[in-house]
Amino acid sequence: MDTPICDFVRSYRQKESVRLHMPGHKGKTLLGFEDYDITEINGADSLYEANGIIMRSEKNASKLFGAETFFSTEGSSLSIRAMIYLACLYSYSKGGKPLILAGRNAHKVFTSSAALLDFDVEWVFSKNSSSYISCPITPEETDEKLSTLKKKPVAVYITSPDYLGCVSDIKGIADVCHKYGVLLLVDNAHGAYLKFLPESRHPIDLGADACCDSAHKTLPVLTGGAYLHISDSAPDIFKSRAKDALALFGSTSPSYLILQSLDAANNYIFNGYxxxxxxxxxxxxxxxxxxxxxxxxxxxxxxxxxxxxxxxxxxxxxxxxxxxxxxxxxxxxxxxxxxxxxxxxxxxxxxxxxxxxxxGIEKKPPIKERAPSIAEPQRAMSIKEAYFLESEVVDAENSCGRVLATSNVGCPPAIPIVVSGEIISGQAVNCFKYYGIEKCLVISK
Ligand SMILES: Cc1ncc(COP(=O)(O)O)c(C=O)c1O
Incomplete structure (x- = not known):
């Protein structure tokens, strides 16, 4: 499989041109690889308006993944924002404010997207969850929740695989979603490789309408390299506006180091992966x-x-x-x-x-202490409102009854215990203590 981005950069390096363009290192090395790091010079194409070498490389990736595949140089974080924006666009084109039904273990980029895009969120919990990090919802749980919602969501959003390696029955969930005329979006950040197993377990092959994969998490790709995949089943607006959606949130200086890495990965996958x-x-x-x-x-x-x-x-x-x-x-x-x-x-x-x-590690008697469970949340205001109201930092142990302003979990796993706009319960305070969270940003009184 050809590697048009890598080839272009290789020949540019060989020319040893005087780099009167960004980046400021001019190809001279502090770290040792700066001369691979270029910008949108003549012939280098442009990620969000691709019609040259980047478009060719994305087409190669599309063939490998069996989807319409777009590159992100800012991780699945960017792909998720773009994917959700597309779902919102679709919802508005149908005349309604977007509502998304999401598995509760959504990465915080999902909740920050809700603040940016102001869509409504309904959560779905799993009975099989072994931790707040994991929410392997079943088709039955999805069906039950969809059947009780008064307003139909534009999409169901699930995280599979999750941080603990639990994989949902995506085919079953996709069938349920499509029965209700609802899209299925999957955070497949941890599962780019699933496509290449002897029997694909990739969300696009199992009926998801769109998903993100962090190439950098499971393929030999530099940190930041990721994909947004769109299935044939997705509404046309997903494909036609995908680049706009990525450009809306992405830097105007996408990394060519990461683009070369994604380009090289195409060939790596093609050649015996x-x-x-x-x-x-x-x-x-x-x-x-x-x-x-x-x-x-x-x-x-x-x-x-x-x-x-x-x-x-x-x-x-x-x-x-x-x-x-x-x-x-x-x-x-x-x-x-x-x-x-x-x-x-x-x-x-x-x-x-x-x-x-x-x-070599000795087995000891099991530790009986269990992680506290998390109560169904009570919402005081929308996620967006909570991001914009005046807030203050309080000790987590004194936060019971207050409304969370912005999420207080780091990465990994970057999964909120309490979501912005929710009232912090006693159970949530126990969880903060258990997971070592000492401070919270809450809405000022
Ligand atoms: C489940 C999940 N989704 C999304 C992301 C964001 O991915 P990225 O780091 O590629 O932006 C992460 C990052 O750890 C993740 O674990």
């Missing part, structure tokens, strides 16, 4: 079996994640993560309950090391 992934997934599955054999409990059904319920093995997640770190293994995420390891075929030669590390 499926086979490499199939073999690696089989090896990871063996590793998971061995880890379970050592007495660990794993959760989630995602092929490239290992999520350990560390309390069942006698450790808090953060404690267990430190033990792994002492052995030279740095995890993606840990909290009190879980440790999450993200693997890709780039770690092929490290699987033995991971197994040995797990084998």
């Amino acid at each position: 499926r086979q490499e992934l199939a073999e690696f997934v089989a090896d990871v599955s063996d590793l998971k079996n061995k880890i379970v054999g050592y007495g660990y409990s794993l959760i989630g059904s995602e092929e490239l994640k290992i999520t350990v319920d560390t309390k069942a093995y006698g450790y808090y997640g953060s404690e267990f993560s430190s033990l792994l770190e002492e052995k030279g293994l740095v995890c993606e995420f840990s909290d009190l309950d879980f440790v999450v390891l993200m693997l890709t075929p780039q770690l092929r030669d490290k699987l033995k090391l991971i197994e040995e590390a797990f084998a």
Whole structure:
């Protein structure tokens, strides 16, 4: 598969032209790769008006993913804002203020989009949730919620896979959504690779109308590289306005380093990635079996994640993560309950090391303490209102009864416990304490 963006930059570097254009480093190195970093010079195309090398590379990605695929150099964060804007545009074209029904574990970029775009949100909770980070809603839960809503949402928005590696039944949920004439949008930030499994588990193949993938999370792509995929089933406005939607929120200086990385990934995927992934997934599955054999409990059904319920093995997640770190293994995420390891075929030669590390940690009596559950929220005002009213910082332990202004969770996992505009309950205060959240921004009295 050709790599038009990489080829263009390579030939530009070879010319050794005097760079009388941005960026200010002029190709001279402080870090060692600055001469790859260009801007929209003649022939380099322009991300949001692509009709040259970027368009060609996006078409290559579209062929690989079987969708209309657009590049983001600002992560899934940008793709999500764009995807939701498109859903809002569609809703307004039908004459209604947008309402989106979302799984409660939505990443905070979803809630900040609600502030930017002022759409209404209804939440759907899952009975199978093992933590506020996870909300693997079922088709039945989606159906039940859709059937009780007085106003039909323009879209259902779910996060799958979630941070803990739980994957929803997207096909079942898509069928339910489409039965009600509602779109299905998927935050597939953690699942770009799902497309290339022996049997695709990618949302677009399972009936989603649009989704985002963070290429940088599971493919060998620089941080920031991501896709917005639009299915044939999506309303026409999604394809025709996708670039406008991305441009609305994106920087006017998209990174050509990231674009080259996405371009190179097309060729990497085309040249044997499926086979490499199939073999690696089989090896990871063996590793998971061995880890379970050592007495660990794993959760989630995602092929490239290992999520350990560390309390069942006698450790808090953060404690267990430190033990792994002492052995030279740095995890993606840990909290009190879980440790999450993200693997890709780039770690092929490290699987033995991971197994040995797990084998070398002594099992202790299980820790019985459970994460506090989260009550169904009570909304005092819209998300947008909460972002714009006067606010003040209070100690989280004294925040009960106050209305949250903006979300107080960092990344990872960047999933709000309480969403802007909601009244902070006693249960939420317990959660803040449990997850080590000390301060909250609340609406001033
Ligand atoms: C579930 C989920 N969605 C969206 C995002 C945002 O993705 P990005 O970092 O590519 O902007 C993240 C980031 O961690 C995430 O975990």
